[in-house]
Amino acid sequence: MRLSRYFLPVLKENPAEAQIVSHRLMLRAGMIKQQQAGIYSWLPMGFKVLKRIEQIVHEEQIRAGHIPLLMPTLQPADLWRESGRYDDYGEEMLRIRDRHGRDMLYGPTNEEMITDIFRAHVESYKQLPLTLYHVQWKFRDEVRPRFGVMRGREFYMKDGYTFDLTREDALHAYNRHLVSYLRTYERMGLQAIPMRADGGPIGGDYTHEFLVLAETGESEVFYDSEVTDLTFGDREIDYDDRAQCQGVLEEFTSRYARTDETHDEALFNAIPEERRRVARGIEVGQIFYFGTKYSEAMGATVNTPDGKKVPVEMGSHGIGVSRLVGALIEANHDDKGIIWPEGVTPFHCGIVNLKQGDAACDSACEALYAALSAKGLEPLYDDREERAGAKFATMDLIGLPWRITVGPRGLANNLVELTSRRTGESEEMSAEAAVARIVEIYASV
RNA sequence: CGGAGCGUAGCGCAGCCUGGUAGCGCACCUGCUUCGGGAGCAGGGGGUCGGAGGUUCGAAUCCUCUCGCUCCGACCA
Numbered sequence: 473m474r475l476s477r478y479f480l481p482v483l484k485e486n487p488a489e490a491q492i493v494s495h496r497l498m499l500r501a502g503m504i505k506q507q508q509a510g511i512y513s514w515l516p517m518g519f520k521v522l523k524r525i526e527q528i529v530h531e532e533q534i535r536a537g538h539i540p541l542l543m544p545t546l547q548p549a550d551l552w553r554e555s556g557r558y559d560d561y562g563e564e565m566l567r568i569r570d571r572h573g574r575d576m577l578y579g580p581t582n583e584e585m586i587t588d589i590f591r592a593h594v595e596s597y598k599q600l601p602l603t604l605y606h607v608q609w610k611f612r613d614e615v616r617p618r619f620g621v622m623r624g625r626e627f628y629m630k631d632g633y634t635f636d637l638t639r640e641d642a643l644h645a646y647n648r649h650l651v652s653y654l655r656t657y658e659r660m661g662l663q664a665i666p667m668r669a670d671g672g673p674i675g676g677d678y679t680h681e682f683l684v685l686a687e688t689g690e691s692e693v694f695y696d697s698e699v700t701d702l703t704f705g706d707r708e709i710d711y712d713d714r715a716q717c718q719g720v721l722e723e724f725t726s727r728y729a730r731t732d733e734t735h736d737e738a739l740f741n742a743i744p745e746e747r748r749r750v751a752r753g754i755e756v757g758q759i760f761y762f763g764t765k766y767s768e769a770m771g772a773t774v775n776t777p778d779g780k781k782v783p784v785e786m787g788s789h790g791i792g793v794s795r796l797v798g799a800l801i802e803a804n805h806d807d808k809g810i811i812w813p814e815g816v817t818p819f820h821c822g823i824v825n826l827k828q829g830d831a832a833c834d835s836a837c838e839a840l841y842a843a844l845s846a847k848g849l850e851p852l853y854d855d856r857e858e859r860a861g862a863k864f865a866t867m868d869l870i871g872l873p874w875r876i877t878v879g880p881r882g883l884a885n886n887l888v889e890l891t892s893r894r895t896g897e898s899e900e901m902s903a904e905a906a907v908a909r910i911v912e913i914y915a916s917v
Numbered sequence: 918c919g920g921a922g923c924g925u926a927g928c929g930c931a932g933c934c935u936g937g938u939a940g941c942g943c944a945c946c947u948g949c950u951u952c953g954g955g956a957g958c959a960g961g962g963g964g965u966c967g968g969a970g971g972u973u974c975g976a977a978u979c980c981u982c983u984c985g986c987u988c989c990g991a992c993c994a
């Protein structure tokens with residue numbers, strides 16, 4: 473993409489309404505525009521990141537054997553009356569009436585609807601196990617939306633639902649999700665720690681939240697410092713292997729790690745003092761096993777091998793896709809702007825032409841642009857008639873992890889400059905070598 | 918939902934207390950000079966002062982109502 477033809481409305485000054493760094497940077501980098509309290513338009517750059525995150529989520533879900541579908545944002549109230557949540561949910565649920573006077577709602581989550589789909593089409597245990605998920609907009613009419621997309625009223629979430637015959641099967645589905653989530657977050661360049669959590673309105677006694685450590689996090693968290701040493705890495709996982717999934721769960725959840733909701737002072741104090749940590753975290757996902765809470769209420773049953781009819785065992789699992797955009801920035805920025813991890817960056821690298829209009833600089837940049845594109849990479853070429861300082865400042869703000877700088881000084885020796893946004897380190901090399909290096913970097917992402 | 922505050926040009930703000938035909942910086946447009954870390958000079962365009970009502974000869978300014986947004990707290994992917 474050529475910056476001169478893109479739509480990237482960056483702001484030089486900080487918008488008054490943004491208090492936390494991710495919100496500020498998203499506004500300044502032209503990623504979002506607020507339309508109402510807690511409701512945002514996603515401008516091209518922000519939309520790109522959102523889609524990159526969503527794509528990683530899809531890939532990892534499918535890898536774990538889960539099946540994508542899409543449910544609507546608007547749901548009939550009657551489904552929620554069946555589960556009893558139409559009355560329980562309260563003011564947070566946005567209620568709507570259509571022209572025929574039918575009660576509807578903008579879905580805050582989809583347990584009822586997925587259960588409806590299940591009961592309509594599944595009769596036998598032979599169709600289990602089954603995990604269906606979608607990535608869809610949700611609405612929760614928060615009393616006080618804040619922190620930009622981290623706590624919007626409208627938000628984009630992946631929510632998945634598991635259906636199993638037995639509790640053991642359902643717990644394996646739970647473990648499988650925990651494993652796939654660890655892998656998902658790590659691919660985005662994030663460390664998200666599974667912490668024992670509270671059931672909340674969805675219900676269920678078996679649940680973990682995934683927390684990204686950040687000063688601006690809304691939850692207070694308590695953990696054993698050993699949990700932050702754990703990495704998922706590129707280990708091979710057979711998602712049908714119960715023992716292996718159970719093993720990963722134990723590895724990642726056996727040390728103390730809890731939010732303030734479930735914090736236990738006595739257990740915490742049993743950790744050696746030098747390993748005790750109290751910090752703040754952003755919740756970017758949650759997994760639940762809740763058994764037959766919805767299947768019983770809504771008559772979602774299956775026939776067992778011995779001819780009985782039993783309510784199906786269920787769980788639900790969520791990843792806050794739009795919230796992750798904010799969380800990623802909270803975890804990856806400096807005083808100049810965003811620093812995207814390679815896994816989610818909106819463009820793979822920036823090309824800065826220091827002397828637009830200079831024949832040598834222009835053609836060198838065009839050649840770089842073509843060479844990178846030919847390798848399947850997406851560069852952002854700053855071809856504006858701007859001074860060097862302005863171009864650097866823009867690149868630093870929007871946070872592309874790699875920048876190739878092309879100027880007359882280097883070109884005289886056939887050299888361009890490759891700079892890491894994260895470390896700030898620069899290296900001079902030929903244009904061909906720079907392309908090769910970028911290709912190599914992204915080959916391993 | 919309790920408490921506090923803010924709406925003036927695309928963005929950041931001053932002006933309001935003490936009423937008299939709206940200003941600064943950035944951005945934008947034109948020209949010249951500049952050109953490896955948000956350039957300089959000169960010229961220029963752009964504002965129903967959130968909205969409605971009221972007081973007044975006269976309202977951004979005072980009063981009433983209303984809408985929107987933000988912050989602190991209680992609640993949540």
